[in-house]
Amino acid sequence: MMRFALSLARREFVRFIRQPQRVVGSIGQPLLFWAFLGAGLTPSFNPPGMEGMTYLEYFYPGVLMMLILFASIFSTITVIEDRDQGFLQGVLVAPVPRLSIVVGKVGGAAAIAMFQALILLIAAPFIGLMPGIGGSLMVVAALALTSLGFAGLGFSIAWTMKSTAGFHAIMMVFLFPLWLLSGALFPMNNVPAWLDFVMTINPVTHALNVVRGPFYEAPGALFSSGEWLTSLAVLLAWVVLVLWLSVKRVNKREMGAKPSAATA
Amino acid sequence: MIDIEHLKHIYPGSRRQPARTAIHDLSMTVGDGSFCILSGPNGSGKSTLFRILCGLAAPSAGRVRVAGHDMATDAAEVRRIMGVVFQSPAVDKHLSVGENIALHASLYGIRGTELQERMADALSWTDLKDRLGDRVETLSGGLARQVELAKCLLTRPRVLLLDEPTTGLDPASRWSFLTVLRRVQRERGMTVLMTSHVFGEAEDADSVAIMRDGRLIAHDTPAGLRARVGQEVLVIQTRDAEALRPRLAETLGLAVGRYGDELRVDDLPPAEVPRIVEKALNAHRADIQSIAVKQPTLEDVFIHITGKRPAEAGAASDAGGADAKARREGAPA
Numbered sequence: 001m002m003r004f005a006l007s008l009a010r011r012e013f014v015r016f017i018r019q020p021q022r023v024v025g026s027i028g029q030p031l032l033f034w035a036f037l038g039a040g041l042t043p044s045f046n047p048p049g050m051e052g053m054t055y056l057e058y059f060y061p062g063v064l065m066m067l068i069l070f071a072s073i074f075s076t077i078t079v080i081e082d083r084d085q086g087f088l089q090g091v092l093v094a095p096v097p098r099l100s101i102v103v104g105k106v107g108g109a110a111a112i113a114m115f116q117a118l119i120l121l122i123a124a125p126f127i128g129l130m131p132g133i134g135g136s137l138m139v140v141a142a143l144a145l146t147s148l149g150f151a152g153l154g155f156s157i158a159w160t161m162k163s164t165a166g167f168h169a170i171m172m173v174f175l176f177p178l179w180l181l182s183g184a185l186f187p188m189n190n191v192p193a194w195l196d197f198v199m200t201i202n203p204v205t206h207a208l209n210v211v212r213g214p215f216y217e218a219p220g221a222l223f224s225s226g227e228w229l230t231s232l233a234v235l236l237a238w239v240v241l242v243l244w245l246s247v248k249r250v251n252k253r254e255m256g257a258k259p260s261a262a263t264a
Numbered sequence: 265m266i267d268i269e270h271l272k273h274i275y276p277g278s279r280r281q282p283a284r285t286a287i288h289d290l291s292m293t294v295g296d297g298s299f300c301i302l303s304g305p306n307g308s309g310k311s312t313l314f315r316i317l318c319g320l321a322a323p324s325a326g327r328v329r330v331a332g333h334d335m336a337t338d339a340a341e342v343r344r345i346m347g348v349v350f351q352s353p354a355v356d357k358h359l360s361v362g363e364n365i366a367l368h369a370s371l372y373g374i375r376g377t378e379l380q381e382r383m384a385d386a387l388s389w390t391d392l393k394d395r396l397g398d399r400v401e402t403l404s405g406g407l408a409r410q411v412e413l414a415k416c417l418l419t420r421p422r423v424l425l426l427d428e429p430t431t432g433l434d435p436a437s438r439w440s441f442l443t444v445l446r447r448v449q450r451e452r453g454m455t456v457l458m459t460s461h462v463f464g465e466a467e468d469a470d471s472v473a474i475m476r477d478g479r480l481i482a483h484d485t486p487a488g489l490r491a492r493v494g495q496e497v498l499v500i501q502t503r504d505a506e507a508l509r510p511r512l513a514e515t516l517g518l519a520v521g522r523y524g525d526e527l528r529v530d531d532l533p534p535a536e537v538p539r540i541v542e543k544a545l546n547a548h549r550a551d552i553q554s555i556a557v558k559q560p561t562l563e564d565v566f567i568h569i570t571g572k573r574p575a576e577a578g579a580a581s582d583a584g585g586a587d588a589k590a591r592r593e594g595a596p597a
Contacts, residue, residue: 007370015358085352090415093318094371095343254315256324257276257283 004096005103012075012108013115026074027116030067034059037185047187057127061212062184065204067120068113068147069179073171075109076154080164102246106155110147117143129215138214138222145235146207150175152242159249178204203238206231265423265455266294266317271326273312273478286312287323287478294471297453299446301466304475305570310459313475314427317457318348330423344372347421351428355411357401361392364400368415386414389444406437413441417448424449426458430465438462463563472562476570486562493560493568494531498540501526501553508551515547516540523567530568532557 016022038056045055082088091101121139124130131139153175161167181195182204188196199205209231213222222228271290277283287309294300304310315321316328319339328335330342348354355364365386369379387393390410400408409429416424426445430438442465449456458465466472466486473483482489502508505525512527513520518540521528532540537557544555560568 003373004371007367011356011359011363011367014363015356018358085350087354087356089320089350089352090348090354090368091371092320093343093346093348094368095340096371253319254321255276256272256322257274258324 001097001100002103004100005107008091008101008104009108009111012105013111015078016075016112016115022074023116026071027067027119029070030063030120033066034063047189049189050187054127057129058187059185060124060127060129061208061215062179062182064117064120064143064211065146065182065184065208066179067116068143069150069175071113071116072109072147072150073154073167073175075112076105076151076158077164077167079105079155079158080161080167083159084162098250099247101250102152102155102243106148106151106243106246109151109154110144113147113151114140114144117147124215131214132218134219135214138219139211142207142211142214142235145239146211149203149207149235149239149242152239152246156242156245156249159246178202181205182208184208203234206234207238210235265296265298265331266457267327267329268292268313268317269327269329271313271316271328272324273309273316273321274324275312285478287316290326290475290478290480292473292480292483294455294457296455298470299449299456299468300458300471300473301469302457302459302473302475303461303463303466303566308475308570309478310475311427312478314425314459318346318425319343345422347416347419347424349412349416349424349426349429351431353400353408353412355400355408355415357408358399360397360399361403361411362396364411365415365418369418372419374419382418382420386418389448390414391440404437406433406441409433409437409441410444413445420452421454423455423457426456428459428461430460430462438465442468463561463566466562474566474569482565482569489562489565490560493565495534495559496532496537496557497560497564498529498532498537498544499526499556499558500528500544501555502548502551503553504551508548512544512548515543521568528564528568530560 034056038054038059041059042055045053045058050058079088083092088101118140157170158167161170181199181202183199184204188199188205191199209228213225213228213231217225217228269291271287272285273287275284275286290309290313302310302313312321316323316335317330319335319342322336331345333341335342356367359367362383365383366375366379369375369382374382387396390413392407392410392414395403395407400411403411413429429445430441433441445456445458446468448454460466469486471483471485472489474481474489482492484492500508500512502525505522505527509520509522509527516529518529518532521530529540541555541557545552558564
């Protein structure tokens with residue numbers, strides 16, 4: 001099973017590397033956001049309890065999330081073209097477990113996202129974020145889970161779509177706001193109650209908490225923090241849910257309508 | 265090898281669109297090791313049938329068995345022994361020829377030395393030997409098709425389905441694609457079902473199935489199909505086919521069918537052919553642009569069997585009768 005998935009994931013990665021525009025585009029955009037917003041908002045950024053933190057630093061985990069969001073989406077969007085007239089047709093008629101199609105495609109997309117996130121992690125020490133070995137590993141693991149979450153979400157949406165244009169619409173009104181309202185851009189302190197509610201039920205908020213934690217606190221402290229563990233549970237649940245949904249979608253065959261008494 | 269029983273497929277309706285029946289009670293069998301061409305006008309249900317056969321769609325009713333395995337319950341088993349060449353390319357154009365083939369092979373669990381051997385074997389009959397490292401996007405249409413065929417044959421399928429595989433190829437590429445396919449099919453005793461619009465491709469097949477309006481209206485050997493039209497056909501081109509048809513029928517005392525701006529007399533009595541041509545020319549010289557007597561090709565059969573709308577089939581007396589007879593013979597019980 002895993003062998004099929006690995007073959008498919010490797011294909012995703014090779015395709016990505018061979019399209020340099022994609023590499024440049026998906027790393028470049030978050031970097032520009034980070035640099036511009038960081039520079040522009042740092043002077044006015046002064047939320048209670050975060051004295052001394054520059055916006056550049058506050059926004060950093062959010063930029064990692066954004067990068068992962070875009071990388072996952074750009075990878076899973078290929079599902080739409082591939083499924084009805086392309087490579088995936090051949091995969092669907094091959095004797096391959098449906099689960100490995102999902103794991104291969106989602107895993108490949110997540111690997112691409114991780115590859116870019118790791119490049120951006122090089123910047124962490126320069127803004128004073130230096131977690132220890134354990135903390136660094138936890139950051140990487142948290143980013144990997146987030147990648148699976150976003151890639152799985154993108155996959156399960158893309159699978160049912162007929163056109164990439166439709167997917168772009170969904171991205172702008174659903175996926176991007178998920179990131180926007182995750183605490184990536186602004187902290188949750190003192191926001192209106194409705195916004196607080198939306199941000200609390202947003203799984204990306206929790207993913208961001210899980211990523212942000214190890215930058216500031218020791219692993220031991222995090223594993224005894226109820227808040228962080230809750231966020232971790234939400235993140236895990238999100239990943240499992242989107243993977244399950246994806247497998248369910250792939251398993252679904254186009255069904256003929258049952259003949260009614262009149263037409264039979 | 266492929267058994268289709270009372271297959272029916274209805275596309276579910278939506279608010280704006282009523283449900284549409286694409287396949288009505290279709291039954292047919294493709295024998296082990298035979299080469300069958302499936303043809304029919306656009307919208308006849310070929311593509312729907314193809315999607316059901318390769319397991320991408322589940323029918324509304326009826327049963328499909330491949331090598332005894334039921335497609336509905338045993339799809340995994342069928343996938344192992346089946347290869348599919350789709351109409352739209354199913355190769356990744358960003359990967360090289362070798363990478364595409366290796367990736368496809370890995371989906372069928374073929375790797376290592378076995379892969380090397382099979383790859384060498386599969387490439388021996390293609391023109392891809394020197395292009396293994398090239399990306400598929402740099403290949404010509406004909407070569408890209410060969411990659412597709414090579415990767416499907418590499419898995420040694422017992423059953424191969426192809427959906428209009430030669431669409432978009434020039435005649436030379438088309439010919440070489442089919443020659444290779446036919447040779448490998450014979451060598452391996454593979455069962456092949458291929459949809460096609462090009463009747464030149466069907467002349468060589470073991471059987472030809474023709475669909476129209478979701479029904480199988482004929483399934484026979486090419487010779488058997490030709491015999492339905494008779495040994496020779498008279499084809500007349502004229503400016504006003506509708507006006508000439510009844511007059512010609514009267515002159516000749518034979519049934520005249522109209523297909524577009526062509527008039528046709530099928531199944532000419534062999535001994536009287538010169539006399540018939542003479543009669544036609546004597547009486548209607550001014551109206552006839554061209555006149556030909558020819559042995560029917562499969563294209564003629566196709567026109568004969570499908571070329572009419574049901575309404576016309578009822579009106580045209582004798583030709584309509586022959587048509588209905590053909591449909592009775594071909595139609596599943």
